[in-house]
Amino acid sequence: MRLFYRQPAAHWEETLPVGNGKTGGLVWGTGAEEKIGLNDENLWSGYDRDKNRRNGGDCLNEVKDKIFQGKYREAGVELEEKLLGEFTESYMPLGNLLIRNKNTTEEDGFYSYSDYERELSLDTAIASVSYQENGMRYERKVFASYPAKALVVMWQSFGGIMDLEISMESLLLHHISAENNCLIMCGQCPEHVDPEYLESENSVIQGTRGMHFQGKCVVTECDGEIKAGKELLEIHHASRMVLVFRSKVGAELEVPDDSVYPSYEVLLKEHLEDYKKLYGRVELSLGEEPDLPTDERLKLVKGGAEDPALCALYYQYGRYLLISSSRGKGMPANLQGIWNWMMRAPWSSNYTTNINVQMNYWPALSGGISECLESYFSFIERIIPNGEKTAKETFRCRGFCVNHNTDYWGVTNPVGQAYGDAQAGEESVRYAFFPLAGLWMCQEYFRYYEYTGDRKFLRNRAYPVLRKAALFAVDWLMEYNGVYVSCPSTSPENQFRSDDGELCYVSYSSTMDMTLIREVFHDFKEICRILEIEDELLSEIAERESRLFPYQTGEEGEILEWCYPFMEDEPGHRHLSHLYGLFPSELFEEMPEWKEPVRKALEKRLRNGGGYTGWSCTWIVNLFAIMQDGEKAYEYLKVMLRRSTYPNLWDDCPPFQIDGNFGGAAGIANMLVQDRGGEVKLLPAIPKAWKDGYVKGLRIKGGKAVDICWENGEILESCIYKAED
Numbered sequence: 001m002r003l004f005y006r007q008p009a010a011h012w013e014e015t016l017p018v019g020n021g022k023t024g025g026l027v028w029g030t031g032a033e034e035k036i037g038l039n040d041e042n043l044w045s046g047y048d049r050d051k052n053r054r055n056g057g058d059c060l061n062e063v064k065d066k067i068f069q070g071k072y073r074e075a076g077v078e079l080e081e082k083l084l085g086e087f088t089e090s091y092m093p094l095g096n097l098l099i100r101n102k103n104t105t106e107e108d109g110f111y112s113y114s115d116y117e118r119e120l121s122l123d124t125a126i127a128s129v130s131y132q133e134n135g136m137r138y139e140r141k142v143f144a145s146y147p148a149k150a151l152v153v154m155w156q157s158f159g160g161i162m163d164l165e166i167s168m169e170s171l172l173l174h175h176i177s178a179e180n181n182c183l184i185m186c187g188q189c190p191e192h193v194d195p196e197y198l199e200s201e202n203s204v205i206q207g208t209r210g211m212h213f214q215g216k217c218v219v220t221e222c223d224g225e226i227k228a229g230k231e232l233l234e235i236h237h238a239s240r241m242v243l244v245f246r247s248k249v250g251a252e253l254e255v256p257d258d259s260v261y262p263s264y265e266v267l268l269k270e271h272l273e274d275y276k277k278l279y280g281r282v283e284l285s286l287g288e289e290p291d292l293p294t295d296e297r298l299k300l301v302k303g304g305a306e307d308p309a310l311c312a313l314y315y316q317y318g319r320y321l322l323i324s325s326s327r328g329k330g331m332p333a334n335l336q337g338i339w340n341w342m343m344r345a346p347w348s349s350n351y352t353t354n355i356n357v358q359m360n361y362w363p364a365l366s367g368g369i370s371e372c373l374e375s376y377f378s379f380i381e382r383i384i385p386n387g388e389k390t391a392k393e394t395f396r397c398r399g400f401c402v403n404h405n406t407d408y409w410g411v412t413n414p415v416g417q418a419y420g421d422a423q424a425g426e427e428s429v430r431y432a433f434f435p436l437a438g439l440w441m442c443q444e445y446f447r448y449y450e451y452t453g454d455r456k457f458l459r460n461r462a463y464p465v466l467r468k469a470a471l472f473a474v475d476w477l478m479e480y481n482g483v484y485v486s487c488p489s490t491s492p493e494n495q496f497r498s499d500d501g502e503l504c505y506v507s508y509s510s511t512m513d514m515t516l517i518r519e520v521f522h523d524f525k526e527i528c529r530i531l532e533i534e535d536e537l538l539s540e541i542a543e544r545e546s547r548l549f550p551y552q553t554g555e556e557g558e559i560l561e562w563c564y565p566f567m568e569d570e571p572g573h574r575h576l577s578h579l580y581g582l583f584p585s586e587l588f589e590e591m592p593e594w595k596e597p598v599r600k601a602l603e604k605r606l607r608n609g610g611g612y613t614g615w616s617c618t619w620i621v622n623l624f625a626i627m628q629d630g631e632k633a634y635e636y637l638k639v640m641l642r643r644s645t646y647p648n649l650w651d652d653c654p655p656f657q658i659d660g661n662f663g664g665a666a667g668i669a670n671m672l673v674q675d676r677g678g679e680v681k682l683l684p685a686i687p688k689a690w691k692d693g694y695v696k697g698l699r700i701k702g703g704k705a706v707d708i709c710w711e712n713g714e715i716l717e718s719c720i721y722k723a724e725d
Contacts (some may be wrong), residue, residue: 001316003294003649004119005029008129012037013646013656014295016120016127017339018151020144021375024338025097025151025248027142029118029129032104034140036153037341038094038168038215041331042249044408045193046089047209054415056083057394061566063506065485068480072504075488076429079506083394084416084424084432088407089335090193091349092246093341094215095170095185098513099155102163104133112327114136121680122313122320125275134158145271148512149246152267156240161224164235166243167323168215172230173206181236183217192419196344200418204343213249220244220261252412256408261613278323279316281368281705281725283671285574286690295647302587302642310692311637311668318665319367321658322360331408332376335660344653350407350673353437354492355575359615360658361444362584362622362666365451366673368699368723373444375463380441383410384468387438391472399471402438404431404492412438430505431493435476436486439516442469443584450701455531463527467537470524473517477548485549485563486513491577496566509563511547512577530562536591551594557576558601559594573610574622583619583626584669589677611636614644614651618663625685632688633671640664672708675700682708682718699723 009015015026015037026037059082066075100488105112113133120127121293129140137158144151155164163398166183168176174187191207194200217233219226224238235241248255275469286308290297294313301307325337331482335356340349351357357376364372387400390412395401403414416424416432445462448454477484487508495505521541528535552560561568561578581588582598602610602623611617617640624633644652644660671685672695681699694709705723709716 001122001289002119003122003313003317004117005293005295005647006505007115008116008118009648012341012647013650014369015651016118016160016648017321017324017337018125018127018142018144018325019338020146020149020151021325021330021338021519022149023144023151023245025142025341026341027127027129029127029137031101031113031131031133033098033100034129034155034376036097036142036151038097038245039249039338039340039341040094040213040247040249041249042252042408043094043211043213044089044188045092045190045210046209046407046409047191048409048457051086051411052390052394053083053085053417054344056085057396059083059216060395060488064478067487067506067508070496072503072507076505079414079429079433079488080416080424080426081122082423083414084428085413086417086419087195087415088348088350088405088411089409090195091336091340091345091408092189093171093174093343094169094213095174097217097245098167098169099243100165100167101138102165103136105442113461122279122316123276124272124289125279125320125324136162138162143268143271144324145267145713146274147270148244148262148266150265151245152271153243153245153266154241154264155243158239159565161237161239162235163237165242166217166219166233167231168236172213174281176231178231178233180228181219181222181226181233183233185215185416186213188212193344194346194418196342196346198418198425202420205419211250212253213247214253215245215247216257217243217245218261220263253332256537256724262478268585276322277725278369278371279319281358282316282319284312284315284693284695286693289313294649298641298645298647298649301638305447306689309694310641311690312693314641314649315606315665315668318661319369322364322372322460323369325658326360326372326375327388330375331376332357332379333658334658335657346657348405348407350405351442352405353402354404354431354434354577355619356615356657356659357664358440358443358584359619362664363662363669365444365447366669366699367389368697368705368725369664370448373448376444380465381461383412384465386410387412388468395476396473397475399468399473399475400438401435401472402441404434404437411428426507430490430495433488433506433612434492436473436513436516439469439473439520442466446527451703458527459531463531463533466520466524466527467535470537470541471519473520474537474544477517477544480508483547483549484544485509486517489563491561492575494561494573494575494577495569496562497569498566503569504566507563507566510577511551511559512580514549514551515581515587516583517547518545519587522587548609553597555599556604558604559597572610572612574610574613576605576610576616576619578600579623583622586676595627598623611639614640614653614660615657615663617644618660618667621667622666622670625667626674626676628681628684630671630685630687633667633685634689637664637667669698673698673700673706680706680720682715683713684705686710686713688713697723
C-alpha cells in the first residue's frame, strides 16, 4: 500500500511523514530543493519545575460547599482564582534539512522537470521522489530507522552527475558549523512558550535554562567531492549521495558520538526487518486500489464518490503513523504524533489527557502493534511521582492524578494560568480542571494484559499503577446525600446553564467522572483476582462502590452528561464524554441497560451538529461500530474523510491533530472484529459498500489473531489462532 502524488507538497499538510519514535521527518519532495522538517521527541520548551499552585487546595472545601448550594458559577471562578496553575510547555520543531540541486533550472518560478512522482510506501516506511530533468533522472529515498536511531537520505542521479548543497535552518536559537563531511547545528530551546491561543507579551521567553540540542548531518557515502563551506556542505560531480541525520537533546549530549556509520544497504536492511515485523502483522483489503494519486482519490470522495479501498489505506496509514511516532521507552505520540513545524503549535502539540493522548493508542492492541504502547506506559510511570505530589498537596488524596494537560516535564497540575499572571484566565476551568484524567490514562494497562496475557506485566506494572489510580479515586469520592460523589466535577471542555441561566462549568458527579471511577475499580479488582492478591484497598473500594452516585437519564431516555438535567449550552458539543461507558470502555457490556440510553444521547448530539472535529467524528465511528450499526459507522467515516482529512491523509481537526487518524483506524478495526464482554464478533458492523474483502492478523484477547474473508457481505472463511509475533 502507498500514498502517492504527481506533484511536490505545497503545504506542510501535504508532506510525507517518516519517523522512528525519536526522530521525525516531513518530506516535501520539491525538485529544486528538498526540504525535510526535522523533529526530536524530546525537544520541548521549559525546564523542570513545580507548576502546582501553592496552597491551591485550600479552597476546595469552600468550592464544594458552593457546588452543593447550587452556586456553580461561583465555584468555577474560585477554582480559577485560587487553584489552577501554569500551562504546560510546548513541543518544539528542531528545524529543516535543505538539500538544493544546483543542476536544476528555473524560469519564471517554474521548474523544467517531468515524469514526477512522490510516494510514501506503507509496506516499507520509505518516502520516495523521482523525476526527470535535463536528460537526467533523479531518485531520492528517505526513511527513519529505529535500529539506527537515524533519518537516512539517499539521493542519486542517472545519466549524468549532480552538484548538491546541504544546509540546515531552525526557528530556535542556534549556530551551525561544517567540517569535512559533517554539518552540525547546535541550539537551545526557550525557557517557556505559552500556548498559541493565548495573547501575551511574553509568549516566548528565551532565557538560559532551556534544553540544549544538536542536529548532526553526516554524508556517509558519496562518489563525488565533498567540500565544507560556511554553514553548509557542497557535493560536486556525484551520482550518489547518502546522508545520515541524528539528533541529541539534553542529557543525550553527554553520550559520545558513534563514529561508525553502516553502509546504506545495511541501514536499509535493518530498517526493513524492524519495521516489517510490526507493520506486516495485519493485512486489509476492501477492494481494488484505483490507479489514481491519493489526493485525487480523496478529492473524489469529498465530491461524493465511493472508495472502500481508501478506508483500508487509511487504516494501515494509522498503524504506520503510530509505529513511526511511538517506539521504545521514549515519549508517547503527542497531539501531532512526532511532527511539528511551528514554534507555537496548536494546543502546544502537547498531551491533552481528556481524550486525545488516549485516542492515540486505541488501535495499538487490535492492530497488532502492542509494542507501541511501551512509550505510553513508560511515560505514565515517569510522571506518577509528580501526580502523587499534585494528589497530596492540591487535592489531599492518596495515589496519583493527572489533569487536562501534560508535557515532557510531566506536569500534573490543573492548568489555565499564563506565565507571569496572578491567576488563571476567565472560563479556563471549563477545560483546565479534570483531576480524573489520570484514571483514563490507566485504561490500557488491564486491556494490555487481556490482549497479551502477560502476567509479569500485570503484576509488576499494571498492579502498582492501577492501585495508585484506585487510591486517588477512593479518596476523591465524598459522601453526599447518602451516596458517594465526585466533587468538584467537570465534563471535559463542556458547559451547562444553571436554572437561572448562568453559564457554568463545574458541578458534582459528571457521568464521565463516575464511569472512570467505576472502570478503575473494576480493573483493579480484576487484577487482584487474577494475581490472587488480598489487597486492603479492596475493602475501601467495596464500601464506596456499593453507593456510587447513579447515572441519570433525561426526558428522551438518554444518559445525561451531568448529575442533573441542566440546560445544555452546546447540545452538539464535540466531546462525547458521557458515552465513555460504551466506548472506549467496556463497562456497559456488564451494564447493558445503559446501551440504549447511550444511543439516544448520541443521536441527540448528532441532531444538534455533533462530530464536527476530526477526532470527535472518529469517536462516533467507534460508537456506532460497537452498536453494530455498520451503515452509520461508515457514514461518519466518510464524513471524516470528506470534511476532516488533508491531502496527505492527516486528520484535519482543524488544524492537524493526529488523534483523528488513530481513532479512525480503531473504528475501522471495530467494524471488522470486536472482542468485548467475553464475546468475539466477526464483521459486526460491516457496511454494504464493503461487500468483498479480507483481513488477516487483527488481534483479539488472549494473544489470538483473526483472519476473515468475505464476499457480498457474507463470511466465506474465518480463522482464530494463536498470534505469532
